[in-house]
Amino acid sequence: MAVTLKDIARECGVSYSTVSKALKDSPLVTDATKRIIKEKAEEMNYIPNNSARSLVSNRSNTIGLIWPAVDRVAITTLASQINQALKKEGYFMVISIEDPITAAQKFLELRFDGVIIFDEGEHTTLPTKITKNIPVVAYGVERELDYPTINVNHDLAMKQAIDALISQGYQQIDYIGDIHTNDMRQIVKKDTFISHCQERNISYRMIHSGGLSEEGASRAIKAFLVNDKLNGGIICGSYDITRGLLHNLKDNVNAHTIFSYDNIDQFKSIDTPIYSVGVPSHIIAQNLVDVLLNAIKTNQVNRSIIQLKPKIRYQ
Known part of the structure; x- marks a missing residue:
């Protein structure tokens, strides 16, 4: 007992x-x-008995994080930094990779104080019956939602990478990323890469990475290199894809200038010099936490879109 x-x-x-x-x-x-x-x-x-306490105080000091996966470095890094930011504010975080609506409903039933969701599109949009009863903030792209969104401007990051390669003399650029996807973030990267290369009159190719994992990217690039060669200028859609690329370049790595999306510290552990582009992950984490805790504190629903500016960092 x-x-x-x-x-x-x-x-x-x-x-x-x-x-x-x-x-x-x-x-x-x-x-x-x-x-x-x-x-x-x-x-x-x-x-x-924290459940009993939450009934009295109407606060559980617990936040639910709805995340797409825990097997990718950039994703787990951001989740860890969100947890650290919440911990400093006295909150406990629970992560779920369950279906978003199912997870959010359970968080609501358990009287969690708020929800952070990785917004990939319509299948991750939370219904009004949930968002009216629990504060929510999304990490996504600019679109109309019933709750605030942290937009890291993937389109601007792609433009920055392309312009930087052009400034270094590259007129042919390869993009390696998840081409066949419903994830809006990857779609924005892909579409912006194409449109900006066309606008700048740059020759480009789209190489499907087979997903967003390091292993999948490594296999896809290995298959590509059987019959073709990579251009000198390369932009990768994520840190994990970049790792997959490096498995295949080996001694030929110095013949390429590589830009990678995801501005995370793990690039420092890679021997190969790489440019990373994007909003630093700790800034994304802090903004997600700040916006959510403000919603919890004020008990006000807003549909604001918080714009963050990406940066290029040479690792």
Whole structure:
């Protein structure tokens, strides 16, 4: 049987109210009494009933994160940084890779304080019946939603990478990315790459990475290189795709200038000099947390789109 506050009160010879106050560090209880009660609670293996507390305070201090996967470096890096930012604010984070609507509904039933969602398109759009009852913020692209969105401007990042390669003298550029996808982020990267190359009169090719994983990209690029060669200027759609590319370049890597989407610190561990482009992941994480906690605090629904500016970093 679970140990209750009444059990601790009985063992300590004090009232239920005194135990409750002591475990909350109330100044109404002396330090000596607090110490006795806390030691007894530890001895009896007492576990606080946070569900009961949340019913009283209407706060669980728990945030739900709905994420597409946990097998990609950039995604797990951002999730970890969101967790760190929430932890500093006294929140606990729970991550789900379940269907977004199912996950959000469960978070709502469990009385979580808010939800952060990785917005990929219509299949990840949360319905009004959920968003009216729990604060939500999305990491996505600019589109109309019933909740705020952090937009990292993937289109501007692609333009920055293309212009940087042109400034280095490249007139032929390859894009390696997830070409066949419904993920709006990847679609924006792909479409912007094509339109901006056409606008700048640059010759380009689109090479399908076979998805967003390092292993899939490595296989796809290996198959491409059987019958063809890569151009000197290359833009990769993600950190993991870049890792897949490097498996295949080996001694020929210095013949290429590589730009990669995802501005994360893991690039520093790669021996090959690479330009990364995008909003630094810790800035994305902090903005997601700040916007969500403000919504929780004010209890106001807004549809704002927070624009973040990408940067190029030479790793």
